Protein backbone atom coordinates (compact mmCIF):
# COMPACT_ATOMS: atom_id res chain seq x y z
CA UNK A 1 0.00 0.00 0.00
CA UNK A 2 1.30 3.45 -0.94
CA UNK A 3 0.39 6.51 1.16
CA UNK A 4 0.44 10.24 0.42
CA UNK A 5 1.19 12.94 3.03
CA UNK A 6 1.21 16.62 2.08
CA UNK A 7 2.36 19.71 3.92
CA UNK A 8 4.15 23.00 3.38
CA UNK A 9 6.91 22.03 5.83
CA UNK A 10 7.99 25.61 6.55
CA UNK A 11 10.04 24.19 8.24
CA UNK A 12 9.79 20.41 8.76
CA UNK A 13 9.37 19.93 12.55
CA UNK A 14 8.93 17.25 15.22
CA UNK A 15 5.13 17.25 14.74
CA UNK A 16 5.61 16.20 11.10
CA UNK A 17 8.33 13.75 12.19
CA UNK A 18 6.00 12.01 14.64
CA UNK A 19 3.20 11.76 12.04
CA UNK A 20 5.68 10.37 9.52
CA UNK A 21 6.91 7.73 11.95
CA UNK A 22 3.31 6.54 12.49
CA UNK A 23 2.46 6.56 8.78
CA UNK A 24 5.59 4.57 7.96
CA UNK A 25 4.37 1.84 10.33
CA UNK A 26 1.24 1.46 8.18
CA UNK A 27 2.34 1.80 4.54
CA UNK A 28 4.74 -0.04 2.24
CA UNK A 29 5.80 3.15 0.46
CA UNK A 30 5.19 6.82 1.16
CA UNK A 31 4.93 9.90 -1.03
CA UNK A 32 5.58 13.21 0.70
CA UNK A 33 4.12 16.16 -1.22
CA UNK A 34 5.79 19.52 -0.65
CA UNK A 35 2.83 21.88 -0.97
CA UNK A 36 2.96 25.48 -2.19
CA UNK A 37 6.25 24.55 -3.86
CA UNK A 38 6.33 27.81 -5.82
CA UNK A 39 6.49 29.84 -2.60
CA UNK A 40 9.66 31.03 -0.84
CA UNK A 41 11.21 34.11 0.77
CA UNK A 42 8.07 35.22 2.60
CA UNK A 43 7.34 35.07 6.33
CA UNK A 44 4.71 32.32 5.84
CA UNK A 45 6.85 30.40 3.35
CA UNK A 46 10.51 31.29 3.84
CA UNK A 47 12.10 28.16 2.37
CA UNK A 48 12.27 27.00 -1.25
CA UNK A 49 10.94 23.60 -2.32
CA UNK A 50 14.53 22.44 -2.77
CA UNK A 51 15.49 23.49 0.75
CA UNK A 52 12.44 21.69 2.15
CA UNK A 53 13.45 18.56 0.22
CA UNK A 54 16.86 18.75 1.93
CA UNK A 55 15.28 19.11 5.38
CA UNK A 56 12.94 16.17 4.93
CA UNK A 57 15.33 13.81 3.18
CA UNK A 58 18.06 14.37 5.77
CA UNK A 59 15.62 13.98 8.67
CA UNK A 60 14.38 10.71 7.16
CA UNK A 61 17.95 9.49 6.62
CA UNK A 62 18.46 9.90 10.36
CA UNK A 63 15.42 7.68 11.09
CA UNK A 64 17.00 4.69 9.36
CA UNK A 65 13.83 4.00 7.36
CA UNK A 66 13.79 0.83 5.26
CA UNK A 67 10.74 1.82 3.20
CA UNK A 68 10.83 3.80 -0.05
CA UNK A 69 9.93 7.47 0.34
CA UNK A 70 9.33 9.79 -2.63
CA UNK A 71 9.47 13.55 -2.05
CA UNK A 72 7.60 15.52 -4.72
CA UNK A 73 7.23 19.32 -4.89
CA UNK A 74 3.69 20.41 -5.81
CA UNK A 75 2.82 23.92 -6.92
CA UNK A 76 -0.58 25.38 -6.00
CA UNK A 77 -3.06 25.70 -8.84
CA UNK A 78 -5.70 28.09 -7.42
CA UNK A 79 -8.58 25.93 -8.62
CA UNK A 80 -9.54 23.63 -5.80
CA UNK A 81 -11.93 21.54 -7.86
CA UNK A 82 -9.04 20.41 -10.09
CA UNK A 83 -6.39 20.07 -7.42
CA UNK A 84 -6.71 16.31 -6.78
CA UNK A 85 -6.24 15.63 -10.52
CA UNK A 86 -3.23 17.95 -10.48
CA UNK A 87 -1.70 16.04 -7.55
CA UNK A 88 -2.42 12.69 -9.21
CA UNK A 89 -0.71 13.84 -12.39
CA UNK A 90 2.47 14.70 -10.49
CA UNK A 91 3.05 11.83 -8.04
CA UNK A 92 3.11 8.02 -8.17
CA UNK A 93 -0.31 6.34 -7.70
CA UNK A 94 -1.41 6.15 -4.03
CA UNK A 95 -4.08 4.27 -2.05
CA UNK A 96 -4.54 6.47 1.00
CA UNK A 97 -4.05 10.12 1.96
CA UNK A 98 -2.89 11.18 5.43
CA UNK A 99 -3.83 14.73 6.41
CA UNK A 100 -5.18 16.95 9.10
CA UNK A 101 -6.03 19.84 6.78
CA UNK A 102 -9.85 20.17 6.37
CA UNK A 103 -9.66 21.38 2.75
CA UNK A 104 -7.25 18.63 1.74
CA UNK A 105 -9.43 16.01 3.47
CA UNK A 106 -12.60 17.30 1.78
CA UNK A 107 -11.09 17.46 -1.72
CA UNK A 108 -9.71 13.92 -1.56
CA UNK A 109 -12.90 12.50 -0.03
CA UNK A 110 -15.00 14.12 -2.77
CA UNK A 111 -12.69 12.45 -5.30
CA UNK A 112 -13.37 9.07 -3.66
CA UNK A 113 -9.92 8.67 -2.14
CA UNK A 114 -9.50 7.06 1.30
CA UNK A 115 -8.32 9.63 3.85
CA UNK A 116 -6.89 8.99 7.30
CA UNK A 117 -6.90 11.94 9.70
CA UNK A 118 -3.62 12.36 11.50
CA UNK A 119 -3.31 13.30 15.19
CA UNK A 120 -1.65 16.54 16.34
CA UNK A 121 1.40 16.32 18.61
CA UNK A 122 2.27 19.16 21.03
CA UNK A 123 0.63 21.54 18.61
CA UNK A 124 1.27 24.62 20.80
CA UNK A 125 4.96 24.45 19.91
CA UNK A 126 5.30 21.93 17.08
CA UNK A 127 3.84 24.39 14.61
CA UNK A 128 5.51 26.10 11.66
CA UNK A 129 4.06 29.50 12.55
CA UNK A 130 5.46 29.33 16.10
CA UNK A 131 8.87 28.13 14.89
CA UNK A 132 9.18 30.95 12.32
CA UNK A 133 8.16 33.47 14.98
CA UNK A 134 10.89 32.17 17.31
CA UNK A 135 13.45 32.38 14.49
CA UNK A 136 12.53 36.01 13.96
CA UNK A 137 12.53 36.92 17.66
CA UNK A 138 15.64 35.01 18.71
CA UNK A 139 13.69 32.34 20.64
CA UNK A 140 14.55 28.65 20.97
CA UNK A 141 13.42 27.09 17.67
CA UNK A 142 16.17 24.51 17.46
CA UNK A 143 14.55 22.17 20.00
CA UNK A 144 11.39 21.96 17.86
CA UNK A 145 12.95 20.50 14.70
CA UNK A 146 15.11 17.41 14.04
CA UNK A 147 18.87 18.06 14.19
CA UNK A 148 19.42 17.65 10.40
CA UNK A 149 16.82 20.39 9.87
CA UNK A 150 18.76 22.72 12.20
CA UNK A 151 21.85 22.02 10.09
CA UNK A 152 20.08 22.78 6.78
CA UNK A 153 18.61 26.01 8.16
CA UNK A 154 22.06 27.08 9.37
CA UNK A 155 23.68 26.18 6.02
CA UNK A 156 21.27 28.42 4.13
CA UNK A 157 21.22 31.18 6.79
CA UNK A 158 17.47 30.64 7.16
CA UNK A 159 17.21 32.80 10.28
CA UNK A 160 19.01 35.68 8.55
CA UNK A 161 16.63 35.31 5.61
CA UNK A 162 13.53 35.52 7.80
CA UNK A 163 14.92 38.62 9.51
CA UNK A 164 15.77 40.26 6.17
CA UNK A 165 12.43 39.58 4.50
CA UNK A 166 10.49 41.01 7.41
CA UNK A 167 12.64 44.18 7.51
CA UNK A 168 11.17 47.37 6.15
CA UNK A 169 13.05 49.52 3.61
CA UNK A 170 15.46 51.95 5.28
Ligand SMILES: Nc1ncnc2c1ncn2[C@@H]1O[C@H](COP(=O)(O)OP(=O)(O)OP(=O)(O)O)[C@@H](O)[C@H]1O
Nearest residue numbers: 007008009015100101119120121123126127128129
Ligand atom coordinates in the same frame (compact mmCIF):
# COMPACT_ATOMS: atom_id res chain seq x y z
N1 LIG B 1 2.30 19.27 15.76
C1 LIG B 1 1.80 18.53 14.78
N2 LIG B 1 1.45 17.26 15.01
C2 LIG B 1 0.91 16.50 14.03
N3 LIG B 1 0.67 16.93 12.77
C3 LIG B 1 1.01 18.18 12.49
C4 LIG B 1 1.59 19.06 13.46
N4 LIG B 1 1.82 20.26 12.87
C5 LIG B 1 1.39 20.14 11.61
N5 LIG B 1 0.90 18.91 11.37
C6 LIG B 1 0.29 18.41 10.15
O1 LIG B 1 1.23 18.28 9.13
C7 LIG B 1 0.65 18.61 7.87
C8 LIG B 1 1.45 19.69 7.22
O2 LIG B 1 1.39 20.84 8.03
P1 LIG B 1 2.17 22.19 7.74
O3 LIG B 1 3.36 21.91 6.91
O4 LIG B 1 1.24 23.25 7.27
O5 LIG B 1 2.69 22.56 9.22
P2 LIG B 1 2.16 23.59 10.28
O6 LIG B 1 2.99 23.39 11.48
O7 LIG B 1 0.66 23.46 10.43
O8 LIG B 1 2.59 24.97 9.58
P3 LIG B 1 2.05 26.48 9.63
O9 LIG B 1 1.97 26.87 11.09
O10 LIG B 1 3.10 27.17 8.86
O11 LIG B 1 0.70 26.47 8.94
C9 LIG B 1 -0.81 19.03 8.16
O12 LIG B 1 -1.65 17.94 7.94
C10 LIG B 1 -0.73 19.41 9.62
O13 LIG B 1 -1.98 19.26 10.29
Ligand SMILES: NC(=O)c1ccc[n+]([C@@H]2O[C@H](COP(=O)(O)O)[C@@H](O)[C@H]2O)c1
Nearest residue numbers: 007008035036076077078079080083101
Ligand atom coordinates in the same frame (compact mmCIF):
# COMPACT_ATOMS: atom_id res chain seq x y z
N1 LIG C 1 -5.84 24.57 -5.11
C1 LIG C 1 -4.68 24.22 -4.63
O1 LIG C 1 -3.63 24.47 -5.20
C2 LIG C 1 -4.63 23.53 -3.31
C3 LIG C 1 -5.74 22.98 -2.69
C4 LIG C 1 -5.58 22.33 -1.47
C5 LIG C 1 -4.33 22.27 -0.86
N2 LIG C 1 -3.26 22.83 -1.48
C6 LIG C 1 -1.94 22.83 -0.86
O2 LIG C 1 -1.73 21.68 -0.11
C7 LIG C 1 -0.88 22.00 0.97
C8 LIG C 1 -1.55 21.53 2.22
O3 LIG C 1 -0.62 21.54 3.20
P1 LIG C 1 -0.91 22.02 4.69
O4 LIG C 1 -1.71 20.92 5.32
O5 LIG C 1 0.44 22.15 5.25
O6 LIG C 1 -1.64 23.34 4.61
C9 LIG C 1 -0.64 23.52 0.95
O7 LIG C 1 0.58 23.78 0.32
C10 LIG C 1 -1.79 24.00 0.10
O8 LIG C 1 -1.51 25.20 -0.61
C11 LIG C 1 -3.38 23.45 -2.67
